Amino acid sequence: MVLSMKNVLSKIKKLFVSLFTTIKSALFVKDIKCIACSSELDKPNKYCMCEDCFAKLPYNNGHICYKCGTNIVGSGSYCLNCKDSQKDYEFARAPFIYGGVIQTLIYKLKYSRGKYLANYLSLFLVDEFIKTDWQIDAVVPVPLYIKREKKRGFNQATLLSSQFESVLNIPVISNNLVRLKNTPTQTKLTKIERKNNLDKAFKVLDKKEFKGKNVLLIDDVFTTGATTDECSKVLKSVGVKNIYVLTLAHVKLDIPMY
Numbered sequence: 001m002v003l004s005m006k007n008v009l010s011k012i013k014k015l016f017v018s019l020f021t022t023i024k025s026a027l028f029v030k031d032i033k034c035i036a037c038s039s040e041l042d043k044p045n046k047y048c049m050c051e052d053c054f055a056k057l058p059y060n061n062g063h064i065c066y067k068c069g070t071n072i073v074g075s076g077s078y079c080l081n082c083k084d085s086q087k088d089y090e091f092a093r094a095p096f097i098y099g100g101v102i103q104t105l106i107y108k109l110k111y112s113r114g115k116y117l118a119n120y121l122s123l124f125l126v127d128e129f130i131k132t133d134w135q136i137d138a139v140v141p142v143p144l145y146i147k148r149e150k151k152r153g154f155n156q157a158t159l160l161s162s163q164f165e166s167v168l169n170i171p172v173i174s175n176n177l178v179r180l181k182n183t184p185t186q187t188k189l190t191k192i193e194r195k196n197n198l199d200k201a202f203k204v205l206d207k208k209e210f211k212g213k214n215v216l217l218i219d220d221v222f223t224t225g226a227t228t229d230e231c232s233k234v235l236k237s238v239g240v241k242n243i244y245v246l247t248l249a250h251v252k253l254d255i256p257m258y
């Protein structure tokens with residue numbers, strides 16, 4: 001009886017210790033590391049990044065195409081692509097040029113168990129959105145082909161949309177626009193090949209849910225714009241009013257795309 005009482009007391013003590021440790025670690029967070037370089041941060045900050053990495057982010061703040069947001073040289077207002085073709089979306093923007101720190105973070109997010117990074121990266125998209133005057137009713141992540149999503153365990157575009165719901169209270173509709181084909185990477189294809197590659201790749205399941213709405217399409221990287229074009233075409237065809245596009249990064253293409 002005495003022994004069993006001792007056991008009970010010891011269990012209670014352990015329980016208290018474990019409870020205390022949990023509360024302590026929750027209250028006094030230490031070992032906060034920069035999401036890019038893993039160096040220890042003195043104090044927590046919004047993006048969980050050290051000053052060095054934050055300063056090294058490749059901001060897309062130079063001269064950009066008024067329509068698609070790609071970084072351009074010269075004094076014109078549009079890139080070659082937007083000059084020559086009509087788009088179904090209004091505007092596309094990206095806070096960063098693909099490369100350096102942001103490329104590493106996107107890679108980690110997608111391929112290296114970096115799901116947790118999405119909450120921080122999503123904040124960069126929210127900040128970029130706040131700078132615009134876009135009026136939107138819902139956020140729509142660019143879908144992945146179902147088998148690819150199952151293999152990865154998540155769709156990075158859906159994760160990158162998360163803060164629109166939690167910070168701005170804008171609904172995210174992630175299961176209405178779907179991808180029917182697994183399309184290989186677009187970068188090395190010609191314009192015609194890209195078009196064929198994505199032909200009938202996307203579909204809207206419930207047209208009524210999108211009809212008359214203004215939506216914001218979200219993706220991780222804007223490469224050639226072909227995916228954005230195709231998603232926008234499908235969304236427009238079911239009665240979406242205006243489409244805006246935000247991606248984390250815009251690939252800077254050294255050679256003219258078309």
Ligand SMILES: [Zn+2]
Nearest residue numbers: 034037050053
């Ligand atoms: Zn760092």
Ligand SMILES: [Zn+2]
Nearest residue numbers: 065068079082
């Ligand atoms: Zn453009």
